[in-house]
Amino acid sequence: MGMIEVIKKGLLTTVQDAGRFGQAARGIHPCGAVDRESFFLSNALVGNDDNTAALELHFPAGSFLFHSDAVIALTGADFQPQVNGSPVQMNQPLFLPKGSLLSFERPNRGARTYLAVMGGLDIPAWLGSASTDLSAKTGGWKGRALQPGDCIPLHRPSRLQKLPTESTSTNELPDPTETIVVECLAGPEYERVGAADIDHLLEKQFQVGRESDRMGLRLRAADPLLIQTNPMISSAVLFGTVQLLPNGEWIVLLADHPTTGGYPRILQVPYYEWGKLAQLSAGTSFRFQRMELVAAMEKNAQLVRENRLTRDRVRQRIQSYLS
Amino acid sequence: MPRFDHYYSFHLLGDTALEIRLGEGIDPTVLERVLSLAQHFKRHPPEGLSDIIPSYNRVTLRFDPYRVGPGALTDLIPTLSDSLPASEIHSRTSYPTIHIPVCYDEAGATDLSLLSEQLHLSIPEIIQLHTAQPYRVYMLGFLPGFPYLGILPEPLQLSRKSKPEPMVAGTVAIAAAQTGIYPADSPGGWWRLGRTPLPLFSATEERVTLFEPGDQVHFHSIDPASFTKIQSQITHDSLTALREKGGWV
Known part of the structure; x- marks a missing residue:
């Protein structure tokens, strides 16, 4: 063995x-x-x-x-x-x-x-x-x-x-010297944040904090964006859920995320952007950009289709060397 | 088939999940709907379903991104809506009761003194209030096997701490209308009342967690000597046995 x-x-x-x-x-x-x-x-x-x-x-x-x-x-x-x-x-x-x-x-x-x-x-x-x-x-x-x-x-x-x-390769690695754009959808508690605050959120340049881990990205900003929201009881969260903590801190959940959370889920990063989130190294700058669901679903379908084809092709190729 | 006859609404959670909201706040009648709907989806999983996440007043369905094409989730809403069972069909009339011994020891690392000041209650009054009534397990979340229990008596309700602190496994804590038990060492923002010697999670057992959503839970006050005694008698592979005998009685 x-x-x-x-x-x-x-x-x-x-x-x-x-x-x-x-x-x-x-x-x-x-x-x-x-x-x-x-x-x-x-x-x-x-x-x-x-x-x-x-x-x-x-x-x-x-x-x-x-x-x-x-x-x-x-x-x-x-x-x-x-x-x-x-x-x-x-x-x-x-x-x-x-x-x-x-x-x-x-x-x-x-x-x-x-x-x-x-x-x-x-x-x-x-x-x-x-x-x-x-x-x-x-x-x-x-x-x-x-x-x-x-x-x-x-x-x-x-x-x-x-x-x-x-x-x-199936994905492009984010360039740490540039400001990366992460496309996102409205989360379930998006409406709890006023239009002016949403504008600020989407204009804001965040950095990936050093304390980020497999559980989530902790976001840093030059001037924190404090938005008051009412306390809520826990509900489901997902990979890519963007939560607003009561101290004004923002986190984006990754693979080790708990199944539920009690903070407002303001944005949701769609599947086709998960790989980009995964590869953001500490200190990298990025901002969010709003997407519509229909466009996001189409991008997901395209990514899944193309990557599956690529994988089938490379798998067949190496298997042809085996036989 | 009779239609699901309660208020509900469907909401998309991004591109890979659907939430079905069944009510507001922490409410035992809403819990019954959550449990019956979670059971329904377990028996009749929609295409591409990867997980069912029941929480206080909603059921969230998480889908495999590889199995939901464009429009699939929005198309699913009317189909799922038509398939919802009448609530009577799956609702159960009785749930197991699990008795949990707790050492409310003010000498240990608890917040009893702080709580006593904040709530204007004596420590014995806090313990009396916490043990006087049964609770329901509304959901498991946060950590593997962490039970969210409600509804905490009003005089004990206090919003969570502003900053999380280290908690040891077995810590029984409260926050707002909830009480819970930390299954493992972890940071946590709830107020510590005491500690149970019972295990809540075991990776080596098929059952994995002591609690299930819907369970009824009773807390009982024990002294530090009993805590040590129970702890030495409990093996970590006894979740099934513990459930069968209704916890520690």
Whole structure:
């Protein structure tokens, strides 16, 4: 059986898949890869089914020793990956012979990298998912982030050495030197904020705060936008829900979000923008832009269609090398 | 089939979820509608449904973004509306009662003294009020297995703290018209009354959480010695057994 050993600890390395669904009524957080589309692509590039357990890395991403031959793919954030000290390509399958050391040089762009291995990580499912639930301290690898010395088992070693060399990416990483535009829909409590305050909100330039994590982005602004809203009782929240806290702070929920929240849900970021949210690194500037639901649904459909086609194409390509 | 005969309204929650609002505030009759509707969707899941999230006065349906095409959610509203069951069909007449021992220990890390000042009640009065009546589990949320219980007696109602503080697992706390129990160590903004030795969450058990929405809950005051004793007798894999015997009695 193959194995990957963690040599150097990363900031936050966890086992993730597409998330844990059907458990929200028990208060179980969805978890899963924050950048789902990049996670799906990492698996397709190595010929796996989309929803196969992989690693999610944040910078500093640590280093990994391969105790067996493996075919891997790295997608999402570009942390300048290296194998045995030599740069390797993102977004394409790579053959790593037994004894290879994978490390990451510096965070070039984006916030999260996905590392998929042909055949997948051998991680038992908890409530139908291999995703790590950090708040419940369960799922994934021992319910926690990986530490030096952890040896993650692979379903099987892969010996394929001749691989496709074309690089394929499905999302553009946000440029941290520019102001990013995140398109959004009105949230259920949008009407509670007056028109003038909404105008301010949509003009405002936010920065992604350093305390942001897998639970959510904490937004910073040069002059905080304080809007008075009445207290409300808890109701459901989603990935991409933009909440206004009583102290004037804004948060955008990500994969580890609780199932319910008691703060007004002013905006909702639609699915096609989730990957962008996932890759906003700390300090990046952005602003919101209002979208209409019909246009957003069309953009979702287009993204889902195109990315699915891309993945089917790269999966077929690597599978043709296997046969 | 008889039509769902109560007030309700459909609302989109962005592009991947639908909310069905069934009333206002925290209300036991609305809870019955929430429970019966959540049950209905569990039995008859609409195409693409990934999760049902019942909360105080609404049921939220979360869909898989890969399975809702343009217009699918808006098209679904009249279909779902026609399929809603008459409330009588699924509403249950009895729910399990779970007894929860709580050590309301002013010497421990509680907010009892602060609450006593703020509410103009003595500590024994606070404990008496908190244990005098049964509560319902309106929903689980925030943390895995965290029960939102209501309705807190009016003299105990105080809006949550402005700043969250660290809470230990088992902390029994109150905020506004609610009382709840923290299943794990976590920051929290509610006022701490005491602590229960009972586990509320277990990842190794199929049941996973002690509570389910709809449960009836009774709090009982215990002394620090009983707390330690119960804690040593409880194994972490006993949620099913605990439910079967109605908590700790």
